[in-house]
Amino acid sequence: MIRRLSSADSGFAATLDALLHFDHSTDDAIEQTVAEILKRVRTEGDAAVLEFTRRFDQLDAGTMAELELPRSELRRALDGLPAAQRSALEAAAKRVSDYHERQKLESWSFTEADGTRLGQKVTALDRVGLYVPGGKAAYPSSVLMNALPAKVAGVNELIMVVPTPRGEKNALVLAAACLAGVDRVFTIGGAQAVAALAYGTQTIPQVDKIVGPGNAYVAAAKRRVFGTVGIDMVAGPSEVLIIADASANPDWVAIDLFAQAEHDELAQSILLSPDADFIARVAASIEKLLPTMPRREVIAASLKGRGALIHVADFDEACALANRIAPEHLELAVADPAPLAEKIRHAGAIFVGHYASESLGDYCAGPNHVLPTSRSARFSSPLGVYDFQKRSSLIEVSQAGAQTLGPIAATLAHGEGLTAHARAAELRIKP
Amino acid sequence: MIRRLSSADSGFAATLDALLHFDHSTDDAIEQTVAEILKRVRTEGDAAVLEFTRRFDQLDAGTMAELELPRSELRRALDGLPAAQRSALEAAAKRVSDYHERQKLESWSFTEADGTRLGQKVTALDRVGLYVPGGKAAYPSSVLMNALPAKVAGVNELIMVVPTPRGEKNALVLAAACLAGVDRVFTIGGAQAVAALAYGTQTIPQVDKIVGPGNAYVAAAKRRVFGTVGIDMVAGPSEVLIIADASANPDWVAIDLFAQAEHDELAQSILLSPDADFIARVAASIEKLLPTMPRREVIAASLKGRGALIHVADFDEACALANRIAPEHLELAVADPAPLAEKIRHAGAIFVGHYASESLGDYCAGPNHVLPTSRSARFSSPLGVYDFQKRSSLIEVSQAGAQTLGPIAATLAHGEGLTAHARAAELRIKP
Numbered sequence: 001m002i003r004r005l006s007s008a009d010s011g012f013a014a015t016l017d018a019l020l021h022f023d024h025s026t027d028d029a030i031e032q033t034v035a036e037i038l039k040r041v042r043t044e045g046d047a048a049v050l051e052f053t054r055r056f057d058q059l060d061a062g063t064m065a066e067l068e069l070p071r072s073e074l075r076r077a078l079d080g081l082p083a084a085q086r087s088a089l090e091a092a093a094k095r096v097s098d099y100h101e102r103q104k105l106e107s108w109s110f111t112e113a114d115g116t117r118l119g120q121k122v123t124a125l126d127r128v129g130l131y132v133p134g135g136k137a138a139y140p141s142s143v144l145m146n147a148l149p150a151k152v153a154g155v156n157e158l159i160m161v162v163p164t165p166r167g168e169k170n171a172l173v174l175a176a177a178c179l180a181g182v183d184r185v186f187t188i189g190g191a192q193a194v195a196a197l198a199y200g201t202q203t204i205p206q207v208d209k210i211v212g213p214g215n216a217y218v219a220a221a222k223r224r225v226f227g228t229v230g231i232d233m234v235a236g237p238s239e240v241l242i243i244a245d246a247s248a249n250p251d252w253v254a255i256d257l258f259a260q261a262e263h264d265e266l267a268q269s270i271l272l273s274p275d276a277d278f279i280a281r282v283a284a285s286i287e288k289l290l291p292t293m294p295r296r297e298v299i300a301a302s303l304k305g306r307g308a309l310i311h312v313a314d315f316d317e318a319c320a321l322a323n324r325i326a327p328e329h330l331e332l333a334v335a336d337p338a339p340l341a342e343k344i345r346h347a348g349a350i351f352v353g354h355y356a357s358e359s360l361g362d363y364c365a366g367p368n369h370v371l372p373t374s375r376s377a378r379f380s381s382p383l384g385v386y387d388f389q390k391r392s393s394l395i396e397v398s399q400a401g402a403q404t405l406g407p408i409a410a411t412l413a414h415g416e417g418l419t420a421h422a423r424a425a426e427l428r429i430k431p
Numbered sequence: 432m433i434r435r436l437s438s439a440d441s442g443f444a445a446t447l448d449a450l451l452h453f454d455h456s457t458d459d460a461i462e463q464t465v466a467e468i469l470k471r472v473r474t475e476g477d478a479a480v481l482e483f484t485r486r487f488d489q490l491d492a493g494t495m496a497e498l499e500l501p502r503s504e505l506r507r508a509l510d511g512l513p514a515a516q517r518s519a520l521e522a523a524a525k526r527v528s529d530y531h532e533r534q535k536l537e538s539w540s541f542t543e544a545d546g547t548r549l550g551q552k553v554t555a556l557d558r559v560g561l562y563v564p565g566g567k568a569a570y571p572s573s574v575l576m577n578a579l580p581a582k583v584a585g586v587n588e589l590i591m592v593v594p595t596p597r598g599e600k601n602a603l604v605l606a607a608a609c610l611a612g613v614d615r616v617f618t619i620g621g622a623q624a625v626a627a628l629a630y631g632t633q634t635i636p637q638v639d640k641i642v643g644p645g646n647a648y649v650a651a652a653k654r655r656v657f658g659t660v661g662i663d664m665v666a667g668p669s670e671v672l673i674i675a676d677a678s679a680n681p682d683w684v685a686i687d688l689f690a691q692a693e694h695d696e697l698a699q700s701i702l703l704s705p706d707a708d709f710i711a712r713v714a715a716s717i718e719k720l721l722p723t724m725p726r727r728e729v730i731a732a733s734l735k736g737r738g739a740l741i742h743v744a745d746f747d748e749a750c751a752l753a754n755r756i757a758p759e760h761l762e763l764a765v766a767d768p769a770p771l772a773e774k775i776r777h778a779g780a781i782f783v784g785h786y787a788s789e790s791l792g793d794y795c796a797g798p799n800h801v802l803p804t805s806r807s808a809r810f811s812s813p814l815g816v817y818d819f820q821k822r823s824s825l826i827e828v829s830q831a832g833a834q835t836l837g838p839i840a841a842t843l844a845h846g847e848g849l850t851a852h853a854r855a856a857e858l859r860i861k862p
Binding site: 067075084085088089091092100101110116117118120121125126129139140141156172208210227229230233234247251252256258259261262263293294295299317328329337341344345346347348349350352353355356357358359360361362363364365366367368371372374375376377378379380381382385386390391392393394395396397398399401402405407408409411412413416417418419420421422423424425427428 | 438463473501515516519520522523539541547548549552553556557570571572577600603630631633639649658660663664665673682684689690692694702704707724725727730768772775776777779780781782783785786787788789790791792793794796797798799802803805807808809810811812813815817821822823824825826827828829830832833837838839840842843845846847848849850851852853854855858859
């Protein structure tokens with residue numbers, strides 16, 4: 001069912017590397033298709049988007065305007081939710097907004113003794129595009145997690161695109177869009193939607209950044225428009241790493257491994273424990289609980305293909321492995337998690353203690369569920385308000401300041417053979 | 432020499448768009464070469480790097496260790512500098528470090544009434560690679576600007592790569608590396624150096640992020656390894672936009688336009704002014720001063736091909752155009768710059784007042800000179816300490832907190848058809 005490893009096994013490092021490896025290589029056929037779609041949308045605008053939407057989504061519209069959902073339709077979707085679902089969505093949105101308010105960057109500056117003033121001015125992006133997948137992978141929680149940080153940042157216009165093949169709409173997604181304050185919604189998807197947002201068309205305004213998950217075509221399109229617009233990380237399969245000791249409930253640990261595995265067969269669930277008996281209890285819980293899971297086939301395939309229960313020497317080794325794995329989600333299901341949390345340097349989110357199940361973080365704890373995957377937590381961060389703000393350097397030089405800075409700049413510029421740079425500095429020096 | 436436009440011209444918007452347009456499209460031959468180099472280095476390690484270094488740099492080494500420069504050689508380069516150059520470099524390094532110290536992100540957390548604690552833990556990247564071009568584009572100032580933010584962030588190991596074709600080393604670059612605290616230096620370059628840093632070889636450890644400028648091969652390689660490691664923005668040609676009124680010195684403005692143009696023929700220098708007489712005076716200064724510039728041919732080609740002096744209706748229109756252009760560098764050379772600075776939303780760096788020449792910022796004012804080009808200031812920021820730090824979400828849920836959060840998460844998870852997610856939340860709810 002799920003492989004059992006020990007860090008003391010010979011060849012453990014290589015086995016772990018192979019287990020963690022995920023092939024990000026791109027598909028040439030997809031790349032070519034996407035390149036062609038981008039080119040057509042760039043040059044033909046609305047007409048190309050309409051044509052691709054007809055072809056790929058079997059959705060026949062005469063004009064782009066027909067593919068825009070009025071705000072009233074979003075409102076109706078929200079009003080139509082069962083009360084429990086609506087209040088859960090509202091509670092989640094409030095907690096996510098409140099947490100993200102704390103991420104806002106502020107402008108700052110300081111003035112030196114000679115009157116020169118330096119700083120950074122922080123501003124929000126003007127307009128952001130939010131890609132939301134259609135069909136089964138359409139998650140309202142994902143709409144909240146992507147849209148709310150943008151709104152908290154102060155983004156003026158948030159444009160959502162969501163494919164609705166054959167006109168099938170997802171009421172929960174539209175309700176979440178309403179709640180999150182999405183400004184405009186177009187029912188388009190795929191590379192053509194990414195292209196429309198990146199380049200702009202007659203109807204769809206060009207955005208400054210595109211965020212949100214999508215299939216291989218969407219990911220390829222986002223990579224290609226990067227530079228023309230900003231993009232978020234292109235995510236790999238989701239992962240959880242759980243460090244647990246005998247104080248943990250093996251059923252809870254098993255279900256948390258399942259929760260990751262149920263996403264898809266490539267999702268990765270790994271347990272590290274210094275306690276061999278505890279690992280055996282988790283294995284027993286897995287056997288016991290798996291049949292009760294509606295998505296047991298996906299879970300079983302994921303656990304078999306990419307999961308592992310790993311016996312480690314001690315917590316120090318567990319933390320060292322966690323830092324090497326740099327997991328998207330890390331659970332510290334141990335009696336005394338604080339010293340472990342201190343040692344963790346690389347993880348998208350750290351869930352501390354037995355009650356911090358990943359699923360609470362996925363929906364409503366407050367922090368974002370868009371997290372760096374595939375070891376990218378070594379160098380990147382959860383999606384946040386800071387992804388929808390940017391900085392401009394402020395450089396105000398006083399006349400006195402120019403006398404100090406000018407000779408330094410001129411010396412260095414001459415050293416680099418850039419005479420105009422040097423002259424620009426020298427002209428500001430009083431004779 | 433340099434085109435003269437007016438915002439009142441018919442077709443001005445289209446003319447400006449054409450002027451700003453820069454083709455980022457990639458070259459298929461370069462892409463193929465780079466893909467092959469990356470693959471070879473990934474599978475063969477040091478041997479492939481040595482082979483490519485022999486082929487492209489005419490540098491014949493038997494082992495990778497021979498291509499590593501000892502710290503003592505960097506020290507000798509620094510000690511060998513003329514005193515004026517050394518003290519200028521030291522003064523610049525100190526100012527850049529001091530400014531960047533203010534950019535450090537700090538961890539934060541807060542505890543809710545029910546004991547649930549949320550926050551973000553900020554850590555530095557472990558290991559960073561710094562690409563430095565060889566030959567004429569090797570700028571010591573660029574070494575400082577890329578290396579110092581990493582060191583201020585607390586990056587543990589900074590590995591520089593710099594090609595030295597036929598063994599030719601640049602003493603200023605090595606001196607800057609010494610001053611900036613670069614930990615290791617390998618004299619390799621091109622896509623093979625990017626690959627070595629991204630994947631690691633027997634000798635060169637894998638880094639977490641690669642920064643620094645390079646040629647089209649380096650840029651293509653960086654794009655391709657993105658995801659395996661982080662990268663900084665792939666920069667386009669450098670640009671300056673100057674907004675000036677009659678209070679500005681036309682010679683200073685002309686020289687500042689030159690300073691941008693002298694980088695290369697694709698660099699872009701644009702002046703906006705509401706004062707037609709002043710524009711004429713700048714044009715006269717250009718004519719007068721150009722012959723005095725050693726790099727006058729490059730400057731003339733850049734001004735002719737991509738430069739413009741643009742008459743605008745007023746400052747409001749100038750600021751609106753600046754926000755549309757989102758220039759890398761923006762100079763506000765006007766009598767009262769503060770109200771204009773307020774209106775600017777999109778620019779890499781804003782130089783305020785007559786004494787703030789871009790060249791002071793390029794070398795020693797303190798802010799970084801690695802700035803977003805080609806309108807990417809709409810969505811990105813100067814290189815900074817924050818590029819060498821990342822955040823991990825902290826989610827510590829109390830038993831009481833799990834009772835509040837559990838039902839919300841379970842309701843939303845059931846709505847998304849993710850039963851294991853729901854069960855993970857429900858198991859933590861006390862019956």
